[in-house]
Amino acid sequence: MKTSKTVYIVHGFNVSDEGRGTIDRFRPYLERAGYKVVDVDYNWVFLGRVRLCNNNLSRMLASMSEPDSIALGHSNGCALIHQATHYGARFREVVYINPALNREEVPGDLVEWCHVWHSPDDLPVKLASFLWHHKWGKMGAIGYKGNDPRVINYDKQNDYDVISKTHSDVFESGKIEYFAPEIIGQFRT
Numbered sequence: 001m002k003t004s005k006t007v008y009i010v011h012g013f014n015v016s017d018e019g020r021g022t023i024d025r026f027r028p029y030l031e032r033a034g035y036k037v038v039d040v041d042y043n044w045v046f047l048g049r050v051r052l053c054n055n056n057l058s059r060m061l062a063s064m065s066e067p068d069s070i071a072l073g074h075s076n077g078c079a080l081i082h083q084a085t086h087y088g089a090r091f092r093e094v095v096y097i098n099p100a101l102n103r104e105e106v107p108g109d110l111v112e113w114c115h116v117w118h119s120p121d122d123l124p125v126k127l128a129s130f131l132w133h134h135k136w137g138k139m140g141a142i143g144y145k146g147n148d149p150r151v152i153n154y155d156k157q158n159d160y161d162v163i164s165k166t167h168s169d170v171f172e173s174g175k176i177e178y179f180a181p182e183i184i185g186q187f188r189t
Helices: 023-032 046-062 076-086 123-128 176-185
Strands: 004-012 036-040 069-074 091-097 113-118 151-153
Touching: 004 023, 004 046, 004 076, 023 036, 023 069, 023 176, 046 076, 069 076, 076 091, 113 176, 151 176
Parallel strands: 004 036, 004 069, 069 091, 091 113, 113 151
Antiparallel strands: none
C-alpha cells in the first residue's frame, strides 16, 4: 500500500478567515502525523456566487493536486474536492466533514477511499438540499446513501464518545482534540 504524505485542506464558503477557525485547525494534527499540508484558500463568496465560482475553483484544485494525495474538506470545501475528482484530481483518498453534497454523490474514478463524517442535526446542509438545481445537499446530515464500496460513513453525533451535532462544531476546542486524531486515524493510504 502506498502512503500519501500530502493532504490538501479546503474550507467552506461562508468564512472570512480563510478557514483558520475551521479546517485549518487540522493542520497541527496532520503535521504531527507526518503529512505535508497544502492549504487551499479562496476568497469569501456569498451563496449566489458559489454556483459561479465552484467550477473554476474545482478545476484549479484538480490541476494542483499531486498523485496519490489526500483531500480533506468541510462543507462547500467537500463540494470543491468532489467536483475536482471529476475533473481529474489525483487524490487517492478524500475526506468530507459535514459535506454540502447530495447524498448519492460519488467521487471520481481515481479516488480509492471516501470518508463521509456527518451529524444528523446538521441544519445548514439539510436546508441546502432545497436549493434549486444545485449539487449541495444533505450528505453532511445523513451521510452517503448509495452502494459504492469506496465510501465509508461516520456518524459523529451518535457513534463517538464526544458528540458533534452541528455543521461546524467539530472544530471547537474540546472536540477538535478528539475528532482530528479519529479522522486522521481512518486514512487508508
